[in-house]
Amino acid sequence: MLPMSKIKEPAILEHLERLLEFVSGCAKEKGFTSKRIKEIELATEEALVNIFNYAYAEGPGDVEIKCGLDGDDRLVIEILDTGTPFNPLSLSEPDLTADVADREIGGLGVFFIREMVDEVQYRRDAGRNILTLRASK
Amino acid sequence: MEIIDGGKTKNTVIVAVKGRMDAVSAPEFEKRLGDWIEGGEIRFIIDFCDLDYISSAGLRSILTTAKKLKAKDGQIFLAALKEAVKEVFEISGFSSIIPIYDSVEAALSQA
Numbered sequence: 515m516l517p518m519s520k521i522k523e524p525a526i527l528e529h530l531e532r533l534l535e536f537v538s539g540c541a542k543e544k545g546f547t548s549k550r551i552k553e554i555e556l557a558t559e560e561a562l563v564n565i566f567n568y569a570y571a572e573g574p575g576d577v578e579i580k581c582g583l584d585g586d587d588r589l590v591i592e593i594l595d596t597g598t599p600f601n602p603l604s605l606s607e608p609d610l611t612a613d614v615a616d617r618e619i620g621g622l623g624v625f626f627i628r629e630m631v632d633e634v635q636y637r638r639d640a641g642r643n644i645l646t647l648r649a650s651k
Numbered sequence: 652m653e654i655i656d657g658g659k660t661k662n663t664v665i666v667a668v669k670g671r672m673d674a675v676s677a678p679e680f681e682k683r684l685g686d687w688i689e690g691g692e693i694r695f696i697i698d699f700c701d702l703d704y705i706s707s708a709g710l711r712s713i714l715t716t717a718k719k720l721k722a723k724d725g726q727i728f729l730a731a732l733k734e735a736v737k738e739v740f741e742i743s744g745f746s747s748i749i750p751i752y753d754s755v756e757a758a759l760s761q762a
Contacts, residue, residue: 610744
């Protein structure tokens with residue numbers, strides 16, 4: 515894998531836009547289309563919001579994002595936190611067919627992560643949650 | 652995100668939302684629409700022609716608003732979605748629970 519660029523910020527909503535700008539800037543630099551960049555941003559936002567909401571119930575912490583290309587020319591985004599062990603991919607899929615009255619609020623975040631990128635992997639390593647997204651051009 | 656009051660036509664409030672509806676900005680949309688609903692408005696057309704991006708937080712704020720309106724026999728129509736935004740509505744199934752029109756005019760003709 516080629517060298518990856520990095521950003522580290524406090525894991526709070528106020529830093530969402532800066533983190534997403536980093537990811538969209540990285541994707542743009544690697545030649546991704548604006549449509550694809552929005553899909554990648556969406557997957558990243560959903561992953562980050564999960565971390566903001568759930569990772570650091572015990573006290574404040576950081577989130578780090580690494581971005582680069584893999585050998586297959588796919589964008590690789592690693593999202594790391596040192597919070598509570600949590601595998602977002604373990605969440606169940608939302609019911610996409612319910613109507614307005616029955617539709618549950620929420621539950622869509624992980625669905626979007628899976629839909630918007632080609633591959634998602636979670637691992638817990640050395641006290642860190644690491645979510646890896648891979649997106650082709 | 653910018654919310655622009657487009658005034659009332661056929662008893663329907665037309666609201667343009669520009670920019671990005673993400674986890675930071677979506678609560679503001681929900682609050683503005685909530686204020687209008689509390690003020691007695693129950694019919695809305697949301698003009699998304701300048702909306703570039705929406706995430707699940709944006710969808711959630713629209714769904715919350717639609718639920719409030721359903722309880723009051725009101726309605727919310729979305730109009731003029733850009734391709735990337737439309738894709739989010741389609742893959743999430745939201746396009747089958749919230750009415751979407753190609754233009755504000757087309758939405759108004761159904762209002």
